[in-house]
Amino acid sequence: MVLTGGRVHTLDPGKPLASAVAVSHGVIVGVGSDAEVARLVGPHTKVIRLEGHTLIPGFQDSHAHLLEIGEARMNVDLVGAKTYAEVVERVRAVVQGRKKGDWVRGRGWHEEKWTSRPKDAVRGFPTEAALSKISPDNPVILSRADGHAVLLNALGLSLMGITDKTPDPPGGEVIKDAAGRPTGVLVDRAEDLVHPPDPTPEERERALDLAEEECARKGITSLDDAGVSPDVIALYKRRAEERKLSLRIYAMVFGLEALKAFGPPQIGLGGGFLTVRSVKLLADGALGSRGAALLAPYDDDPGNTGLFRTPPEIILETARYGLAHGFQVNVHAIGDRANRVVLDSFETAFRENPGVKDPRFRVEHAQLLNAADIPRFATLGVIASMQGIHATSDRPWAPQRLGMARVQEGAYVWQKLLKSGARIINGTDAPVEDVDPIRCFYASVTRMDETGHPPGGFDPDQRMTRDEALRSYTLEGAYGNFEESTKGSIEVGKFADFTVLSQDIMAVPDPELLKTRVLLTVVGGIVRYDGRAPAPARH
């Protein structure tokens, strides 16, 4: 296959721009001008005319939750609801079609984004009352947009045995009203009190199909799945071996116990479509639910400094285990205290194991950093796995939690990290955010919301350049997988993974970026999505 007549951003410093690419057996075999690549066209070559459109290395989402992207489409979608009443209404519409007793799941509520607070709100969170009224016979569980809190109705609470006597588990909270009754909201580790039935194998297959379809449509060719269970890895493995995956998956084993049971790293299964060589841990919770572990208390909750979901000694033990067994260690850390503890653990383990070269450990999110910790990413060679779009979706309310001084010192400080020599990889944490890389790219380079506010962006000196943003979504992501020699740029010998866009995201003005459409998604030389308008019929 030859793609010709385009603007090709290669990310190859020796040849940054080209107009044509040739592919054979899933690998790039030529990059250059149309004339240079035309020499490789034979009688059986499929030629795609790019008509001036832009071809880039395929987008890599370095932190997302693949099956949940599909599940989100199977469940009640609460994203964008403007009030709690709207959340309840969306649930009601679905409950009506379900058998009595079936669990109804939903995801994406976010009380900070509602235009008004429910009257009976407790600590700002909604309560089960309205939900229980419209769903007396079906248990309901609704995840907050960040996944760090759930809301159950009364039937859900009683099926799970949660009463006014249920204590807060370590690292979690059962929110209760003034009378001491659970309101239905469970924060962080308290979510573990709830065990709705697992999705069936058929539901999982369907979720994976839906997720792959969505990623292809949005131009994603590689995705880091940030924490999966052994049975999900088994599903990915079967799909990879059947050569049925349409994107490359870098799956992180969830938790130290699962890692110990996993066996040695598995690299490049199914022709480079599945790699399992990393573990994911959660150090703390999230900022929205005040679960992020902070060095000083929350501005809007004095006395609360957040919580650790994994004890620091387990983080250290995991770092040691990873170094001893060839696994990369990727730890979710949002608050400045969590980030410090993770960096301390990594530093200790590295110091004890000077023989292990290039471990490329990662901090997932790295949202709030104390100034003293910013340079440690570069010094320790720790990758900052950040989500450009979190900055613009969280930044409007982050100062309420943290105060402006902390936000400006260390929240989403991409330039401070880059200037210190750190590597940033980019993604969306989908389905927390839309998996769409264009929207995240826009947030990364503008730090404005999608209506253009605030003009110039939040903390504009921390914006990424277009070049930095593209690298964070391609070549740096590949580095985060130890795969920079096989993907992440358009170079001869690398996998033929690329995305063709309707316009040049390296050149169009900021507000135009959001109009970019994905025209083609190619993974391993195969067109996985074709969004070009059908050719006009000829007579």
Ligand SMILES: [Zn+2]
């Ligand atoms: Zn995540």
